[in-house]
Structures are given as structure tokens and as C-alpha cells.
Amino acid sequence: MSLNTRVIAALGAVVVVGAATVGTSVAIAAGQTEHNTHRATLQVGTTSTVADPLCWNDGSPLSDDQQDQCQTKAKQALASGDLPQSDVRASDRIGVGVSPNVAKTGWWASSNGGASSQGGQTSLFSYAQGPSFSGSQTAGKVLNSSGKTVITVVEIDKKSESPIAVWYFQLNTKND
Incomplete structure (x- = not known):
């Protein structure tokens, strides 16, 4: 049949x-x-991790005080292991995606790893409006040597240059 x-x-x-x-x-x-229309996704190889923003002000730009609180909250979440996490190997490909409305506003993504000539920070996606996926790149280019790399995704109000939403993900380096 x-x-x-x-x-x-x-x-x-x-x-x-x-x-x-x-x-x-x-x-x-x-x-x-x-x-929830404000989500970011970290793709590592064939797996993905979806998260709500750690810092969010109902669509309005975060004040300076809120940005300071956000950084403190992120450090505490990293120390306690509460950030969304994914295991990664240097040979894996990683990418970041955002909800369509976040893409419409504009966003960027970076890691706290990579070449020291870039100050230990590597861009995964430069600011843009419209695209909802960063594309993928080899993880080895964005990992730091500590074995724990933080990926930061920021929705930003281009006019005020203030964040609207901030997501953090933790990559845990695994040896091949």
C-alpha cells in the first residue's frame, strides 16, 4: 500500500x-x-539550548542600574552553575539564533573567549537587524582556555545604544 x-x-x-x-x-x-517572544537559542553541533533573557525590562531599554544588576546576576548564575549550558568540543560548530521580533529590533552575540589579540572576546554575530541566526562557526575559534566560555546575546535599541534584553549561555569544553 x-x-x-x-x-x-x-x-x-x-x-x-x-x-x-x-x-x-x-x-x-x-x-x-x-x-514568550523573547528567546535566544544556542546551537552546538546538532543540539540546541533555548533560554529566556536573564535580564529584561518588558521591551524597554535597561537603565544603567539595571545593566549593573544584570552583570551581577550573570556572575552569580555563572558561579552557581545556573546559566543554560551546553557541552562543546573545539571541532563542533556553534551558532546563535533569536526570535523574529528580537531580530527586527537588532542584536549581537559574542563570547568571552577567542584570540587574545581581540581582548579575549570574539564576535559571533555583529549588530544587525533582520537576520535571526548568526550562522555557524567552529567552536575552537570562540572558546577560552578555562574550559568554561560564556556566550552573551544582546537585543539592543540602536537609537539609545542600550540593551533591551540580555541572554547568557555557558559552553563547557570537552576533550575529543
């Missing part, structure tokens, strides 16, 4: 509608009436 393309397309539509229904039902059951 073989299925024709109409039957396959119909089954695919049922799966998509079913998945959307389940996702919405879970959000409603959890007391959420809206989907």
Missing part, C-alpha cells in the same frame, strides 16, 4: 495543527496567555 501526496500532506497538516494545539494548551494550563 502506498500513500499519495495528498494523504501525506493531510497527515502532515494534522500533526502541525495538533502540535500547535498542544503547545497552546500547555501555555494556557501554565497560566500563560502569550507565547
Whole structure:
């Protein structure tokens, strides 16, 4: 027995509608009436880690005090192991993605690793509006020697040059 393309397309539509229904039902059951539209994703090889922003001011730029609090909160989360984490090998390819509305505002991503000639910081994605994925690059280019590399993703208001949302991810270097 073989299925024709109409039957396959119909089954695919049922799966998509079913998945959307389940996702919405879970959000409603959890007391959420809206989907979180501010997410960042770290892709390492074939795995990905999705996170909500560590620092967020409901879409308004963070004040100087909020930015200071954000850095303190990030340091505490790193020390306690509470940042979203992913294991990585130097040969893995990594990339960063953001929600479409974050891409519309504008964003950038960097790591606290890489060549010392760059001050120990490597850009994964320079500021841009529109694209929602950084592309992928070899992890070895952005890792630091401590074995724990922090990836920072920032949605930024280009006019005020102030962050709107900030995400942090931790890469744990594994030997091949």
C-alpha cells in the first residue's frame, strides 16, 4: 500500500495543527496567555539550548542600574552553575539564533573567549537587524582556555545604544 501526496500532506497538516494545539494548551494550563517572544537559542553541533533573557525590562531599554544588576546576576548564575549550558568540543560548530521580533529590533552575540589579540572576546554575530541566526562557526575559534566560555546575546535599541534584553549561555569544553 502506498500513500499519495495528498494523504501525506493531510497527515502532515494534522500533526502541525495538533502540535500547535498542544503547545497552546500547555501555555494556557501554565497560566500563560502569550507565547514568550523573547528567546535566544544556542546551537552546538546538532543540539540546541533555548533560554529566556536573564535580564529584561518588558521591551524597554535597561537603565544603567539595571545593566549593573544584570552583570551581577550573570556572575552569580555563572558561579552557581545556573546559566543554560551546553557541552562543546573545539571541532563542533556553534551558532546563535533569536526570535523574529528580537531580530527586527537588532542584536549581537559574542563570547568571552577567542584570540587574545581581540581582548579575549570574539564576535559571533555583529549588530544587525533582520537576520535571526548568526550562522555557524567552529567552536575552537570562540572558546577560552578555562574550559568554561560564556556566550552573551544582546537585543539592543540602536537609537539609545542600550540593551533591551540580555541572554547568557555557558559552553563547557570537552576533550575529543
